[in-house]
Amino acid sequence: MTLKSIREMSAADIGCSLHTALRKCCDSHNTSLAYNAVWCCNKGWRKYTMFIKDRFSKVYYRKDIVPAMKAANHDSVKAIKPNPETFTIFLILQLFTENEWEAFASYFLEK
Numbered sequence: 001m002t003l004k005s006i007r008e009m010s011a012a013d014i015g016c017s018l019h020t021a022l023r024k025c026c027d028s029h030n031t032s033l034a035y036n037a038v039w040c041c042n043k044g045w046r047k048y049t050m051f052i053k054d055r056f057s058k059v060y061y062r063k064d065i066v067p068a069m070k071a072a073n074h075d076s077v078k079a080i081k082p083n084p085e086t087f088t089i090f091l092i093l094q095l096f097t098e099n100e101w102e103a104f105a106s107y108f109l110e111k
Helices: 003-007 009-023 029-040 042-056 062-077 085-095 098-104
Strands: none
Touching: 009 029, 009 042, 009 098, 029 042, 029 085, 029 098, 042 062, 042 085, 062 085, 085 098
16 A cells, blocks of 8 residues: 555545454454444544544655554544543553554555
């Protein structure tokens, strides 16, 4: 996947890619919790992916993808009226180790 195609992805496609990465590329309690939370916290997940889309539009180097995803997580709870589902997704992602973030972003890190 090229960086240009990543910058041009829709929030829905980003969300689908990340959810698939949680299933196929991650194998920990935290990432399993995140995978299942996506089904339960649909509004929070959609909000997070919209913030990722905004952050990805400014990414020009692969090394900036994981920091953009982490920043989007913080953006989602700083929103004017975050809902409980947004907080749930935020808190689960706060548990991720650096290796889990790399696996979570794996589809975007491949060349």
